[in-house]
Amino acid sequence: METIFQTPGPHHAASTSAERLLTIREAADVIGSHYWQLQRAVKRGDIPSYTPFNSRKLVKLSEVVAFVDASRLGGNL
Incomplete structure (x- = not known):
């Protein structure tokens, strides 16, 4: 029987x-x-x-926090 799943390659960090x-x-x-x-x-x-998967927009919390921090400091991202 052929294996469907393979172990992650070198591009995947554990x-x-x-x-x-x-x-x-x-x-x-x-x-x-x-x-x-x-x-x-x-x-x-x-x-x-x-x-x-749908039309609902999702965000990463780290990117939201980075934007808020950049805005607070008056700098750009």
Whole structure:
């Protein structure tokens, strides 16, 4: 019988894990911001968004925090 699954190749690091994607509302709740503020930033392209399976936009918390930190310091990403 042929094996369907193969062991990860050298391009996969053993300790890496994918970061969980959050809805814009979930991310806003985590950082204590208003939903519409993050929604505007995503719409402008300031925060990257992902739509893997449907039309709902998802964001990475690390990218949201990086945007907020860059905005607070007055610098660019």
